[in-house]
């Protein structure tokens with residue numbers, strides 16, 4: 482058993498003190514690029530400031546023969562690019578792969594002072610986080626890094642989902658969780674071959690009525706990922722860390738991508754992955770509260786005075802609980818306005834009538 486006192490002590494002599502709180506930095510889109518792909522890598526410097534997180538991906542989608550090239554490409558980008566307000570993350574190879582040790586022992590000494598978060602794929606349980614926690618502490622101590630690198634786990638195995646709470650609680654480095662719907666579908670033996678998103682076969686059908694003509698009964702497509710995302714949101718909120726929807730593979734279907742991202746936003750996720758530049762705009766839009774929502778929230782807060790009691794506003798009851806919901810919305814709007822001048826202008830223009 483690790484005591485509370487030990488939990489916040491460095492895991493190696495000379496490693497930085499663990500964070501006591503994970504900062505709420507905007508991360509509406511975690512934009513994936515392959516650092517070994519010259520065309521993509523060349524676009525990275527110009528993307529700084531246009532996206533909340535730039536993530537150099539070393540795992541799936543990078544061919545085995547290119548693993549080293551991508552790793553070295555990431556080191557070059559990390560050393561040369563000034564990331565300004567944009568967070569710099571990487572996704573390392575899985576802990577059972579032949580590449581992960583070289584990923585960590587190369588990246589931490591070379592660019593550990595620039596990396597905000599390391600995303601770990603296929604996390605199965607607390608033991609995976611404990612392994613990475615100690616190794617990072619040793620590497621940080623050796624490299625003289627002063628700011629602890631945070632850890633983000635992808636939930637993409639049935640065991641990982643079953644162990645979700647212990648994964649979130651495993652280390653003060655834990656920054657958040659992402660849904661990995663492709664690997665998770667395979668591991669669970671689900672019968673979808675899509676990368677995230679819905680499936681037309683997963684539906685409920687309106688009850689029959691007398692004289693119905695078959696085919697006219699309305700069907701309602703359901704969200705395959707609702708259960709897992711809801712579990713992630715609860716586990717993350719409980720541990721003070723952040724949940725994210727993962728990849729949406731149908732790049733051309735920007736409408737369905739927006740819907741999937743919005744479902745995640747409404748349930749409590751703070752962001753989603755972007756696999757192609759076109760998805761950055763979608764995530765930035767969806768994971769920023771609308772002007773209407775911010776206006777309503779500010780009106781409720783104003784009407785509620787000290788935040789206790791009950792009032793009627795536009796025919797609806799508002800009370801201590803609904804004012805808390807409104808404060809969540811306004812706090813997010815304030816955080817985003819601090820880094821996004823267009824949003825700041827839109828929110829500043831709101832008048833309360």
Ligand SMILES: CCC(=O)SCCNC(=O)CCNC(=O)[C@H](O)C(C)(C)COP(=O)(O)OP(=O)(O)OC[C@H]1O[C@@H](n2cnc3c(N)ncnc32)[C@H](O)[C@@H]1OP(=O)(O)O
Pocket residue numbers: 513514515520521522524538541542663664676728730732755756757758
């Ligand atoms: C499913 C489980 C997972 O693990 S998902 C996470 C792993 N997958 C990834 O990281 C995929 C990242 N994305 C990609 O590889 C590409 O976007 C894919 C999907 C292959 C499409 O590429 P491509 O056919 O070149 O698209 P395109 O012709 O529309 O590209 C237009 C220009 O934009 C560039 N581009 C493309 N994707 C990115 C990106 N992620 N980041 C930065 N730039 C990107 C392309 O290189 C292309 O550039 P140019 O106009 O030719 O100079």
Ligand SMILES: O=CC(=O)O
Pocket residue numbers: 541602635637660661662663664665727728
């Ligand atoms: O890594 C992501 C996934 O969906 O698998």
Ligand SMILES: [Mg+2]
Pocket residue numbers: 541602637661663664
């Ligand atoms: Mg995966």
